[in-house]
Amino acid sequence: MSTCTTCPYCGVGCGVLAGADGSIKGDPNHPANAGRLCSKGTALGATIGLEGRLLAPSLKGADVSWDHALDLVAQKFSEAIRDHGPESVAFYLSGQLLTEDYYVANKLIKGFMGSANIDTNSRLCMASAVAGHKRAFGTDTVPGQYEDFELADTIVLVGSNTAWCHPVLFRRIEAAKAARPDLKIVVIDPRRTATCQIADLHLPIQSDGDAALFNHLLCEIKARDLINHDYVNAHVNGLEAALGAAAQSTASVVTCGLNPDQINAFVDLWCKSEKVVTLFSMGVNQSAYGTDKVNAILNCHLATGRIGRPGMGPFSMTGQPNAMGGREVGGLSNMLASHLDLENADHRAAVQEFWAAPVMPEKPGLKAVDLFRACRDGKIKALWVMSTNPVVSMPEADFVAEAIRSVPFTVGSDIIARTDTMDCVDLRLPAAGWGEKSGTVTNSERCISRQRPFLPMPGEARADWAVLAAVGCRMGWKEAFDYASPAEVFREHASLSGVSGALGRDFDISGLETLSDVDYDHLTPQVWPIPAGYEVENKRFFAEGKFYHPDGKAKMLPITPPELAQPEGETLRFNTARVRDHWHTMTRTGRAPQLGAHMGEPYLEVHPEDALRLGLQAAGLVEIENSHGRAVLRVLITDRVQKGACCAPMHWTAQTAAAGRVNALVTGRVDAVSGQPALKMAKVKARAYPAAWFGFAVSVAEMQPNRPYAALARSKQGWRVEVAGHKLPRDWDKEARSVLGVQNGIISRFDDSASGMVRIAIHDGAQLLGAFFAAPEPVQVARAAIADLIGKDIPAARVLAGVPGQDQPAKGAIVCACMDVGRLDLQRAIAAGADSVPALMECTSAGTNCGSCKPELADLIAQLDTQRMAAE
CATH class of the missing domain: 2.20.25.90 (ADC-like domains)
Structure with a gap:
């Protein structure tokens, strides 16, 4: 079932x-x-296992009862408000929360505590899209639907590695192009990512060059007489000012890293295809100029009227699963529930009356970066962090850890007992996880879906909405927070949206306010708006205008592109990114062995010329640093990044790779409008890391190697780790036991004088407990094969060989995590004649499940073809 x-x-x-x-x-x-x-x-x-789960409330390391924990939270927040005012308390939330959780949190802190200091990791993700939408449309509205990607003639992907970060949407785009080869795909990204595999045109723009490019496009739209004057005259203000600013900045397009042929090819595609969808994501938003970049994109769609009709429009793609739901209930510090405006007196009064709330803040609260600065400055006296890990994900992450520890009373709600953030708080509350909690989420096309439980809540875990409501009751507001179920919370949320609809706003799901508990349990996916009393047939917005500024018109904005940053001296432009198989700080994906097999440790992509200049070796280690922090990462030399730039994924934590926490190096510089930090534009110095030895180890035990460099990951049978040290150990047997966490068992050892490699296996009888390999250079052994031997009855000689047995050909680095297919598997298949992606899929099964690895299959075929041609 x-x-x-x-x-x-x-x-x-x-x-x-x-x-x-x-x-x-x-x-x-x-x-x-x-x-x-x-x-x-x-x-x-x-x-979904219980390993590492937080199963009971814990105060400074000691288990306490829920009654004690909830009383303490109510007491500490009440005392802070009494002694220091509402501005002294804060919540920091997450797009991992369900809409019902978000709604209760927003109601509690804004309507009853009287503080707007509630922000969320959506500030790191989509705040600039929100601000751009509100400036242009009057509301935070995503106009289009996913099916527009299948109906478009041209799709422009800006700052989005869709293939890795939104793989299923990429599959839809890929299928649409296969069905209609005339569909054109443009990728605008400083890096050549997996998404470029299906691109007809890749524009390797310099970081933050997007506004200049779209300003140039707007000028070309005018020059080619493509402005839709009927649409603009009826529905849009600000055309002339936007055109004037764009004309003044035309010269800046030549500095954005593109040549004239590339720019002209892009303009031709965009202008000649009426059905254009422009999808933008983190590469646009995570910038000190993100809101202007969003509005530069929106300007082009508004000027041509290419919005709200099938197959056309701007499309903001969110990162978190419920970033949209959080925005719908006012989860950001400058918003009210139901897309109402905190600074609008009529909106405040309407929400306050609906909630029967005693107080309502009149000005926005602290956005994420400023919130944690206020923590460090002593302004925040009580802080509650829910379902997120800001000590890893925030810029200046080391500062954030210090800031949280500076707050007199801190609460963390999470499913995991040990995260970088949970290690900093006073009171830890066990939350229900995915598969255990019940509620709704809203995706990037405004589709509300149910998350339903199929597992019991373990230990003393509780749903976040229920914990928040219990605190509200204990603080004296029982009537407002005496909810019996998430369905009751949802009905109230839907009912409040009817107030928003009556005020002429976009978000209205009042048609769902009468759902019974049974109807709520059986709710099917629904795209809003869903007003009470009638059916909305066209779920797209703005084809016929009807914007949400007071005059009903949209606003085009005059955009002045920034001067682009250039490397200074020995510094590199530092970009952060995501890997295909991991999610944020790996508290969930880190549990799945197959997801760690593709990219098992933190790494830095470096251009070959920079690697040569800096003396970096492929698979060696590199140390990067600036005034905010330091990281040690594996070197990946590739021309996928531009000369003078480098890029690292942000997923690793103190638990998985203490030296690999890359957001410690990101400056807390923010967009002036949205407050979103520029997570992709730091500057770092890089140098080869002076390792005296490198190691690889696998163990049945969960290793905790305290070494200068260590990156830990799950394997099928246990754990695996990459390590390195400054000094050669005096006793390799002792070093192996220390790294492996195995003190019993018999050691077998082989010292390879030719390579300098030390090979050690530890057995309990015939069972392999651990294997350790160390060498002066990065260790070359069949990692996947060795990891598969852990816990099995395997002769020492087989382990120490470091290669698969004769009956098990080496896989190489895993490319397809779903089907466990490695690089060497694929190379053998290509050599045997599988010279196309479909043929490679058929004979290896790679790419036949989710298809996320298909771009890499195509890259591998192209690489081997290039090698053959060079050999000929």
Whole structure:
């Protein structure tokens, strides 16, 4: 028996059929994915175990009762408000929360505590899109639908590695192009990512060059007489000012890293295809100029009237699974619930009356970066962090850890006992996790879906909405927070949206306010608006105007592009990114062995010329640093990044790779309008890391190697780790036991004088407990094969050889995590004649499940073709 629920990862919002036994399938009836799942979604069953779970409230390391914990939270927040005012308390939330959780949190702190200091990791993700939408449309409205990607003639992907970060949407785009080869794909990104595999045109723009490029496009729209004057005259203000600013900045387009042929090819595609969808994501938003970049994109669609009709429009793609739901209930510090405005007196009064709230803040609260600065400055006396890990994900992450520890009273709600953030708080509260909690989420196309429980809540875990409501009751507001179920919270949320609709706003789901508990349990995916009393047939916005500024018109904004930063001296432009198979700080995906096999440790992409200049070796280690922090990462030399730039994924934590926490190096510089930090534009110095030795180890025990460099990951049978040290150990046997966490068992050892490699295996009888390999250079052994031997009865000689047995050909680095297919498997298949992606899929099974690795299959075929041609 399977439960229909929704994936807890990205903003695509895929439907999932989940079994209590851990079986996971895509839901063929969900409109977002029609049965498809990515590698992360496919592996959800491997993440629902209780290892590492927080199962009881804990105060400074000692278990306490829920009554004691809730009383303490109510007491400390009440005392802070009494002694220091409402501005002294704060919540920091997450797009991992369900809408019902978000709603209760927003109601509690804004309507009853009287503080607007409630922000969320959506500030790091989509705040600039929100601000750009509000400046242009009057509301935070995503106009289009996913099906527009299948109806478009040209799709422009800006600052989005869709293939890795939103794989199922990428599959839909890929399928649309296969069905209609005339569909053109443009990728605008400083890096050549996996998404470029299906691109007809890749524009390797310099970071923050987007506004100049779209300003140039706007000028060309005018020059080619493509302005839709009927649409603009009826529905848009600000055309002349936007054109004037664009004309003044035309010269700046030549500095954005593109040549004239590339720029002209892009302009021709955009202008000649009426059905254009421009998808933008983190590469646009995570910038000190993100809001202006968003509005530069929106200007082009407004000027041509290419918005709100099938196959055309701007499309903001969210990162978190419920970033949209959080925005709908006012989860950001400058918003009210139901897309109402905190600084609008009429809106405040309407929400206050609906809630029967005693107080309502009149000005925005602290945005994420400023909130943690206020913590460090002593202005915040009580802080509650829910379902997120800001000590890893925030810029200046080391400062954030210090800031949290500076607050007199801190609470953390999470499913995991040990995270970088939970290690900093006073009171830890066990939250219900995916598969255990019940509620709704809203995806990037405004589709509301249910998350349903199919597992019991373990230990003393509780739903976040219930914990928040219990605190509200204890603070004296029982009538307002005496909820019996998430369905009751949802009905109130839907009813409040009717107030928003009556005020002429976009968000209205009042048609769902009378759902019974049974109807709520059976709620099917619904795209809003869903007003009471009538059916909205066209779920797109703005084809006929009807914007949400007071005059009903949109606003085009005059945009002045920034001067682009250039490397100074020995510094490199430092970009942060995501890997295909991991999610944020790996508290969930880190549990699935197959998801760590593709990219098992933190790394830095460096251009070959920079690597040569800096003396970096492939697979060696590099140390990067600036005034905010330091990281040690594996070197990946590639021309996918531009000369003078480098890029690292942000997922690793103190638990998985203490030296690999890259957001410690990101400056807390923010967009002046949205407050979103520029997570992709730091500057770092890089140098080869002076390792005296490198190691690789696998163990049945969970290793905790305290070494200058260590990157830990799950394997099928235990754990694996990459390590390095400054000094050669005096005793390799002792070093091996220390790294492996194995003190018993018999050691077998082989010292390879030719390579300098030390090989050690530890057995308990015939069972392999651990294996350790160390060498003066990065260790070359068949990692996947060795990891598979852990816990098995294996002769020492087989282990010490460091290669697979004769009956097990070496896989090489894993490319397809779903089907466990390695690089060497694929190379052998290509050499045997599988010279196309379909042929390679057929003979190896790679790419046949989620398809996320298909771009890499195509890259591998192209690389081997290039090598053959060079050899000939």
